[in-house]
Amino acid sequence: MGVVQYGQLDEAEPAFGKWVRERRQSLALSQSDLVQRLASRGLLVDASAISRIESGARSVRLGEAIGIADALDSPLGAEFFTYKSPDSSALVEALSSIERALFRREEAIAADHDALRAIFKRQETAHQHLLAVTHAEEVITAALPSLSPTELELLNERLRSLRDIEEWQHIIELAVLPRDVG
Known part of the structure; x- marks a missing residue:
């Protein structure tokens, strides 16, 4: 029936x-x-x-x-x-609209969490690289007095190359990381 x-x-x-x-x-x-x-x-x-x-x-x-x-x-x-009361279809539609909005909100929050996790991971990676660079600088500083002029020149060229790479990496990070909106 x-x-x-x-x-x-x-x-x-x-x-x-x-x-x-x-x-x-x-x-x-x-x-x-x-x-x-x-x-x-x-x-x-x-x-x-x-x-x-x-x-x-x-x-x-x-x-x-x-x-x-x-x-x-x-x-x-x-x-x-x-x-079926006269207003029930409007109520059902309103509830459905609220459910859809809450679902989209939850999706947006999840996407924000994923983005924040990716940012934190990049920051952690950058921190690890900084620690490695600091250690390398300490090793180089300790070894400087024993290097020959040729070795010093090669080291200087290598450091200039690394500075160029570091500058580009800094420019890329500034473009990728979100800016604080004040």
């Missing part, structure tokens, strides 16, 4: 009547056939009453509704009618 939604309680009977007609026709039953099925279940309703029920012109007692649903091989349960 399909779910019938209605906005006002007084729409329940016309909705039920429409369902009766659609269900009866889907089973290829005439109104007289339905009357016979109802009679076999002890419910005495004539064909004109079925016609008025289907058109929504006649009220249906609960016992009749249960008997009609049973005669149409479909139990009448709470799942048949779903009360």
